[in-house]
Amino acid sequence: xxxxxxQHLDKIYDxxxxxxxxxxxxVKDGELIVLVGPSGCGKSTTLRMIAGLEDISAGKLLLDxxxxxxxxxxxxxxxxxxxxxxxxxHMTIYENMAFSLTLRKENPNVIHKKVLxxxxxxxxxxxxxxxxxxxxxxxRQRVAMGRSIVRNPKVFLFDEPLSNxxxxxxxxxRREILLLHKRLNATMLYVTHDQTEALxxxxxxxxxxxxxxxxxxxxxxxxxxxxxxxVASFIGLPPMNFxxxxxxxxxxxxxxMNVPLSEDEKKTLAxxxxxxxxxxxxxxxxxxxxxxxxxxxxxxxxxxxxLVHGHLGNSNAAENKITCKLRGWCDYKAGDQVKVTFVKKxxxxxxxxNAIRGEK
Ligand code: ADP
Numbered sequence: 312x313x314x315x316x317x318q319h320l321d322k323i324y325d326x327x328x329x330x331x332x333x334x335x336x337x338v339k340d341g342e343l344i345v346l347v348g349p350s351g352c353g354k355s356t357t358l359r360m361i362a363g364l365e366d367i368s369a370g371k372l373l374l375d376x377x378x379x380x381x382x383x384x385x386x387x388x389x390x391x392x393x394x395x396x397x398x399x400x401h402m403t404i405y406e407n408m409a410f411s412l413t414l415r416k417e418n419p420n421v422i423h424k425k426v427l428x429x430x431x432x433x434x435x436x437x438x439x440x441x442x443x444x445x446x447x448x449x450x451r452q453r454v455a456m457g458r459s460i461v462r463n464p465k466v467f468l469f470d471e472p473l474s475n476x477x478x479x480x481x482x483x484x485r486r487e488i489l490l491l492h493k494r495l496n497a498t499m500l501y502v503t504h505d506q507t508e509a510l511x512x513x514x515x516x517x518x519x520x521x522x523x524x525x526x527x528x529x530x531x532x533x534x535x536x537x538x539x540x541x542v543a544s545f546i547g548l549p550p551m552n553f554x555x556x557x558x559x560x561x562x563x564x565x566x567x568m569n570v571p572l573s574e575d576e577k578k579t580l581a582x583x584x585x586x587x588x589x590x591x592x593x594x595x596x597x598x599x600x601x602x603x604x605x606x607x608x609x610x611x612x613x614x615x616x617x618l619v620h621g622h623l624g625n626s627n628a629a630e631n632k633i634t635c636k637l638r639g640w641c642d643y644k645a646g647d648q649v650k651v652t653f654v655k656k657x658x659x660x661x662x663x664x665n666a667i668r669g670e671k
Contacts, residue, residue: 313465320370348519390459567624579669591657601652
């Protein structure tokens, strides 16, 4: 059983840089939380405050209801897995995994059982007598996880654990972490700058920018109903398209578009009639056929889909750039005109950048 409660956490470094502002989160027992955001947004700092590797400048941290804000790292009962594995090269895999328990002077029989059990879970049984240099990057990362598992910590903390692996191994190791999470049913916090990792791993995602939490929710919530322009642009690949448009009586009007609004959309935008808003459209929510005209400048075949990059209407203006992820194999040439429809639209207030949800 392990719940974590992060209450109004701030981090101000000695040089007066504030890296984290008023971070609030209640992590449920067994939950896998992914902190995601661009480099420098405060993810690692947050994780390191939880681990006890950085002081908490303000706010409170509770583990199972107990205040551990001032508790030293070694007494927090958490295990951290880093991106650079930090394995001991002169020790075998077995010794690496047993190391923390040996230090604690645990009973050798107990250590043996724990190491074998962790090796079994991670598929490392055959590797126990080898040295780290004889293992692949993915296997080394598993050893790093094994070292955490044997300690049976209350909370697992992962700091970009896959960033040193190549793309193929990243996918495979990601699936292993997911299986591990299911198998151990452990509370985990995982830091990454990669939105794909966040979407595929998380029970809930915390999306951060510039030290602030932008949105907390399930992967589907962040994808389907992003809270603001930042989350909308960060989650989803290729990223969402954005256009400045004006809300008329029954359409969205831009320099190169006039898109009719459904009754529901009119209701959502009731308070914005006559005003300018930001329209967001995901590339995959664009289909061929319809009233919006796109002038193609490149066509990328992905197999099942084609990415068509172009501009709205007849313009070459940067603000009219659009990427469409069309179904099937398309063969458009630069200069072709394609007619498309936006099957789902996202609306944002251009001043606050918050999503416009309308009256409920
Ligand atoms: P992320 O993990 O999202 O890449 P970090 O938490 O590492 O971001 O960093 C957040 C901000 O805090 C950055 O502006 C970074 O430069 C700053 N920072 C990180 N560590 C320190 C430190 N030890 N001293 C001063 N500033 C730091």
